[in-house]
Amino acid sequence: MEHLRRSWWLVGLGVAVLVVVVLAPLASADPDGLEAVAASLGFLERGQEQPYSIIPDYAVPGIDDPSASTIVAGLVGVGLVFLLMVGLGWLLARRRRA
Amino acid sequence: MSAFTKGSIGVGDGVEALHAPDGFLSFPMAAVMWLITLLVLAYAVRQTNRTLDDRAIPLMGVMAAFIFAAQMFNFQVIGGTSGHLLGGVLAAVLLGPWAGTLVMACVIAVQGLVFQDGGLVVMGANIFNMGIIGTLGGYACYRALCRLFGGEQRARIPAAGIAAWAAVVVASLAAAVELALSGTTDLSLALLAMGGVHGVIGIGEALITMAALGFIQATRPDLFALRDARTRLGSTAPAAAAA
Numbered sequence: 001m002e003h004l005r006r007s008w009w010l011v012g013l014g015v016a017v018l019v020v021v022v023l024a025p026l027a028s029a030d031p032d033g034l035e036a037v038a039a040s041l042g043f044l045e046r047g048q049e050q051p052y053s054i055i056p057d058y059a060v061p062g063i064d065d066p067s068a069s070t071i072v073a074g075l076v077g078v079g080l081v082f083l084l085m086v087g088l089g090w091l092l093a094r095r096r097r098a
Numbered sequence: 099m100s101a102f103t104k105g106s107i108g109v110g111d112g113v114e115a116l117h118a119p120d121g122f123l124s125f126p127m128a129a130v131m132w133l134i135t136l137l138v139l140a141y142a143v144r145q146t147n148r149t150l151d152d153r154a155i156p157l158m159g160v161m162a163a164f165i166f167a168a169q170m171f172n173f174q175v176i177g178g179t180s181g182h183l184l185g186g187v188l189a190a191v192l193l194g195p196w197a198g199t200l201v202m203a204c205v206i207a208v209q210g211l212v213f214q215d216g217g218l219v220v221m222g223a224n225i226f227n228m229g230i231i232g233t234l235g236g237y238a239c240y241r242a243l244c245r246l247f248g249g250e251q252r253a254r255i256p257a258a259g260i261a262a263w264a265a266v267v268v269a270s271l272a273a274a275v276e277l278a279l280s281g282t283t284d285l286s287l288a289l290l291a292m293g294g295v296h297g298v299i300g301i302g303e304a305l306i307t308m309a310a311l312g313f314i315q316a317t318r319p320d321l322f323a324l325r326d327a328r329t330r331l332g333s334t335a336p337a338a339a340a341a
Contacts, residue, residue, distance in 0.1 A: 081159075
């Protein structure tokens with residue numbers, strides 16, 4: 001239990017992973033708020049594509065199964081933002097101590 | 099492929115691109131929003147540098163991870179429309195408004211840069227609407243509601259729920275104003291349409307925010323103290339020195 005308390009951030013990360021694995025493949029494919037408004041007010045066509053693409057639409061290119069593709073994309077994103085944020089926090093803390 | 103140019107709305111498998119793509123805002127509007135966003139983020143970095151407790155660093159990472167994951171889950175709302183969590187109030191209640199803003203900016207930047215979700219030119223506006231207005235405004239609303247309801251200890255979860263709803267609606271109205279100022283669409287139509295649909299999506303935001311805070315309350319209530327840990331230290335130090 002004490003071990004669990006000290007590594008609570010692993011539990012938090014676990015919740016995020018669970019959301020990606022269980023919920024993300026079940027996401028509604030209907031247009032979201034902005035997209036629905038853009039369609040109904042007639043400015044959806046103004047949207048431009050980005051000049052490059054890495055993991056477009058949360059699907060990893062080359063993984064054919066849509067659920068697997070979504071899950072892998074989600075795990076990449078979860079890991080990436082976690083590391084970026086911890087890195088930024090560490091940098092800010094180090095600057096303060098210096 | 100972006101859902102916005104393919105005309106494949108609602109028929110794609112999995113998660114679609116959701117944030118505003120380039121082209122929705124005029125270039126001057128997008129540039130002004132980038133400028134405002136960069137100024138606020140620079141201030142947020144300074145504030146976080148001054149007030150962040152070291153023990154809150156892993157929590158920043160976890161919040162970013164959870165918000166990224168939750169934003170992939172589009173829940174169904176009325177009339178063939180979906181919505182997803184923004185998460186600004188959740189992040190601000192746990193980390194404070196400035197660290198919370200940085201978490202939101204990080205998530206939106208990664209979504210735009212790596213997942214082609216949201217344009218690069220309009221990223222300043224996307225960060226402002228979803229990461230700054232919702233987080234700073236939502237947090238101010240949360241604090242006001244806590245005072246109104248007799249203190250944060252008692253009112254935390256309901257206050258966060260109401261603030262989360264308000265944050266989504268205000269963020270959507272900000273986007274409507276930017277769209278109208280860009281000449282993309284009519285102001286009153288945009289305000290009505292954006293406010294209307296996000297008034298419903300905001301209920302989902304409120305429920306997820308309250309559930310997440312309820313989970314922390316039940317399992318690790320001490321995490322709520324991290325937000326003010328260092329601020330409190332700083333504010334008591336001069337008094338102690340004077341005594």
